[in-house]
Every structure is written in C-alpha cells, then in structure tokens.
Amino acid sequence: MAGFGLPNFGQLTEAFKKAQEIQQNAQALQDELDGMEIEGRSSDGRAGVWLSGNQQPLRVELDPTLLQEGQQATETATLEALKAAYEQSTATMKGRMEELTGGLNLNLPGMGG
Template identity: 50%
Template structure:
C-alpha cells in the first residue's frame, strides 16, 4: 500500500521548518554550554566565614582552588577553625551553584522544541 500524493510522513512543510529551527537552536545551546563550561572552570567564586577570617575559593563548577586562613582564625583553635572552614566551603558552594544555575537559565531561555 502506498501513501497518497502529498501525504509524506505526516509533517507539513511548516512543521519541518519548525523542527529545523529547533535543531539549530539546540545546536547553539550546545555550543553555548561548551563555552559556559570553559568559563565556569576559569571562574573564581569566594566563600567566607567569620567576617573574612577564612576564605575558600572554588571554580564556577565547584572545583576547590584555594583556602585562605588568617592568623586570627588560626589563633581560634582547631575546633573553631574547622567550623570556619566548613562554613566558608558551604558559602562558596552555594554561590557557585547559584551562578551555574543562573548561567544555564540564561543559556536555555527561549528554547522551545516543537512537539515536546
């Protein structure tokens, strides 16, 4: 049994154009995501605690880069110092997660895939 003339695969010409445009947009998003990943790797996001006594720096994708501990923090003793480092790590992690999410939302805003 053969399909009638002009029936094709159930896609009209308009749907094919929509689909082509969606694929093009998806490709742009993929390229943007690659650039964003490279940018996130180079970013330095700082978390701190104790009013700056301890600072933790991570990349935009949460890779630890360095920890800065002031002499005043060292004088607080190991237990308090441990708490200060933990709080600074959480601060840096939260900031980097927020930055990553915001940047991904910017990248994918306006992406509409037909039929999905």
C-alpha cells in the same frame, strides 16, 4: 504519512538548529565557569574558600588568629566559608545556564517547560 503527531519539518529543523547553538554556547559557558574564582567567607571573615564556577576547589585561606583558636573554630569557619562559596557558585552556574537556554521551548515530552 500523517497522524503521528510529529512537528512539521520546519519546526524540527529549527529545534535542531537551536539545540546545536546551545551546545556550542554550553562549551563556551563551561570554559567561562572554569576560569572563574568565586570566593566564600566565614561570617567573621577569617576563613576564605575559592571555587571555580564549576565548583572545583581552588584554594583556602585561613587567618593565623583563627588557627590559634584551635581545631573546632578552624573547622567551623572553614565549613562556613565552603558553604558560602558553594552557594555562590551554584547560583552563578544556574544563572548562566538560564541565560544560555532562555527562550528555548521545544515542547518535547520530558523536557518540562
């Protein structure tokens, strides 16, 4: 029956193949992001925070001179380093996802594009 506005079978098959390929590549990307260590540093370099590409906290490094300046300075520098690591991790994840889905145009409702 015609008239339902569905893509022809060939287009649909191609779209499913592409979606399967993306799913397989997404798993590889997940593994790659898990293995990354993205460093963020405070502006003075005395606080460092490392996140995975999936934004899992990995470790924190604080310079002893920073600790001597007290709680407020330590908290401020640590937060600054965390924000830097988060921004870098987000940008990395977004860039990798764009590479993964680049060129995909299924023209499906709700998919944007």
